[in-house]
Amino acid sequence: MSFFSLQQLKNYSVARWGTKSDVCKNDPTQICLYVTDRCTLSCKWCLKQFESSKYLNQRSDMSFEQAKKILQYFPKAAHLSLAGFGEPLLVEDLFKITAEFKKRPMKTSIITNGTLLLDRIDDILHAEFNGIFVSVNSLDSINYKLTCGGNENTFDNVLKGIQLLVEKRRSTKPYISLGFVLTRDLFNRAPEIIKFAEETKAECLYLHNLIPHDNYNDYTGILTTDDEEVVAKLSEWKRKKNKIQVSWPKLVQKGLEKPARICKPLWNWIGVDIEGNTAGCSRAMGTSKEYGNLFQEGKIVWNNEFRKKLRMFFLRKEFLFDCCKTCAEVQP
Ligand code: SF4
Numbered sequence: 001m002s003f004f005s006l007q008q009l010k011n012y013s014v015a016r017w018g019t020k021s022d023v024c025k026n027d028p029t030q031i032c033l034y035v036t037d038r039c040t041l042s043c044k045w046c047l048k049q050f051e052s053s054k055y056l057n058q059r060s061d062m063s064f065e066q067a068k069k070i071l072q073y074f075p076k077a078a079h080l081s082l083a084g085f086g087e088p089l090l091v092e093d094l095f096k097i098t099a100e101f102k103k104r105p106m107k108t109s110i111i112t113n114g115t116l117l118l119d120r121i122d123d124i125l126h127a128e129f130n131g132i133f134v135s136v137n138s139l140d141s142i143n144y145k146l147t148c149g150g151n152e153n154t155f156d157n158v159l160k161g162i163q164l165l166v167e168k169r170r171s172t173k174p175y176i177s178l179g180f181v182l183t184r185d186l187f188n189r190a191p192e193i194i195k196f197a198e199e200t201k202a203e204c205l206y207l208h209n210l211i212p213h214d215n216y217n218d219y220t221g222i223l224t225t226d227d228e229e230v231v232a233k234l235s236e237w238k239r240k241k242n243k244i245q246v247s248w249p250k251l252v253q254k255g256l257e258k259p260a261r262i263c264k265p266l267w268n269w270i271g272v273d274i275e276g277n278t279a280g281c282s283r284a285m286g287t288s289k290e291y292g293n294l295f296q297e298g299k300i301v302w303n304n305e306f307r308k309k310l311r312m313f314f315l316r317k318e319f320l321f322d323c324c325k326t327c328a329e330v331q332p
């Protein structure tokens with residue numbers, strides 16, 4: 001099916017153009033399923049690597065029945081993304097889930113570290129994802145192993161997987177995006193990263209700023225607005241034309257006292273994990289019972305006290321949580 005239903009379109013237009021209040025009048029337009037806690041890598045900036053991480057006790061992967069139950073609450077959603085506090089391509093039921101949800105008009109996308117692209121290429125192509133986002137994060141196998149883990153062949157396998165996907169897909173479906181966390185150490189290599197990404201023939205390259213997960217006053221490794229070299233080079237690089245579409249990192253303003261804008265995903269996006277726990281937000285906050293549980297609260301979770309309070313703070317141009325102060329979503 002390719003056309004969205006009237007209720008999906010109406011829901012989208014309220015989400016896009018409707019007045020924003022703490023109680024959100026539209027349903028989420030986008031659902032993200034956190035389908036697994038298991039991963040093939042151990043990236044050093046991952047939420048899982050922090051001592052306080054809730055994701056160390058690995059739970060069973062999301063089943064087809066759990067995914068179906070979650071999506072039944074949100075018939076107006078038009079985009080399903082598959083992610084994890086781990087690698088979604090490890091999940092046994094993954095392609096059963098996508099096949100079920102292709103029955104309703106819905107765009108589907110997946111966020112993967114790419115380590116299993118080669119193994120599951122036929123299933124991936126058959127699933128007809130609209131988008132595949134591959135986090136690459138390195139330019140060579142030595143650095144890859146140091147920052148992301150895996151073995152000496154992992155990086156090459158990720159590249160071969162991307163190459164095979166490009167060769168075997170139909171036209172530009174799925175649309176392939178590559179992701180790099182552009183730490184301050186890597187910053188000067190951005191032109192090389194762009195060249196590397198262009199050679200893969202992917203469509204888009206996302207260069208992300210680092211998200212701190214523990215100390216939000218520590219700007220080590222983060223690209224900040226007071227860094228003159230970063231500001232000057234970014235403005236020079238942005239003027240150049242590239243063969244690949246580049247999404248540049250948003251610089252963080254140190255000591256930001258109020259959000260420059262509302263955090264839009266709070267009005268259109270919901271993430272749900274294996275146990276029905278919802279994500280506090282689409283970036284820094286993972287899933288937790290304290291943010292609301294879909295299986296226990298039902299759809300009211302979308303407008304529960306946690307979400308209403310968080311939205312209200314943004315509408316008042318105030319921060320409720322420290323993690324928002326360094327988030328790209330609300331930087332000037
Ligand atoms: S691939 Fe993703 S989930 Fe796995 S360790 Fe890296 S950042 Fe964490």
Ligand code: SF4
Pocket residue numbers: 263265280281282283284285323324325327328329330
């Ligand atoms: S601004 Fe805050 S609530 Fe919004 S995505 Fe960023 S960290 Fe999450």
